[in-house]
Amino acid sequence: MGANDITEIPQNVFADFRRLLKVNLDENLIKELKPYALPRYVQQCCHVYNARGSTQIFLLLPCRSLLTLSLANNLVSSFPLEALSHLPALTWLTLRGNYIENIPTSGLALARHMDKIDLGENFITDVPHNMFNGTLTVNDLNLVREEEGRNEKRLSN
Numbered sequence: 452m453g454a455n456d457i458t459e460i461p462q463n464v465f466a467d468f469r470r471l472l473k474v475n476l477d478e479n480l481i482k483e484l485k486p487y488a489l490p491r492y493v494q495q496c497c498h499v500y501n502a503r504g505s506t507q508i509f510l511l512l513p514c515r516s517l518l519t520l521s522l523a524n525n526l527v528s529s530f531p532l533e534a535l536s537h538l539p540a541l542t543w544l545t546l547r548g549n550y551i552e553n554i555p556t557s558g559l560a561l562a563r564h565m566d567k568i569d570l571g572e573n574f575i576t577d578v579p580h581n582m583f584n585g586t587l588t589v590n591d592l593n594l595v596r597e598e599e600g601r602n603e604k605r606l607s608n
């Protein structure tokens with residue numbers, strides 16, 4: 452779904468995906484990643500058997516399948532902490548090339564082990580000392596800012 456003109460992710464748009472592993476929303480016009488935008492729960496059907504027969508029940512289980520989320524080169528201006536806190540299996544997060552200025556002072560509520568966090572080409576000026584709260588391991592952390600010309604061009608569009 453990358454390189455389109457998507458401005459918002461509708462609620463429950465990913466609800467029917469039973470095992471969604473990767474979401475690529477690069478190069479869109481998304482300004483905010485709302486808490487309901489990503490799959491929080493997956494619906495699972497179970498059969499309960501008793502003396503009268505069987506009954507179908509549906510359980511809402513936490514989404515444990517989404518591994519990769521990429522929102523590079525959008526218009527995101529704040530770190531989507533609440534939306535990401537419901538993704539315990541997330542191992543790869545890319546928010547490169549947005550307008551993020553601050554990393555939450557409460558730290559990142561992400562999975563305990565991340566392969567990659569890419570926050571490069573944003574407007575981050577300070578990294579809080581408790582960014583990882585002592586509970587997160589990251590193999591690849593990118594906070595590199597590219598030359599000013601690219602960001603100035605994005606602001607003028």
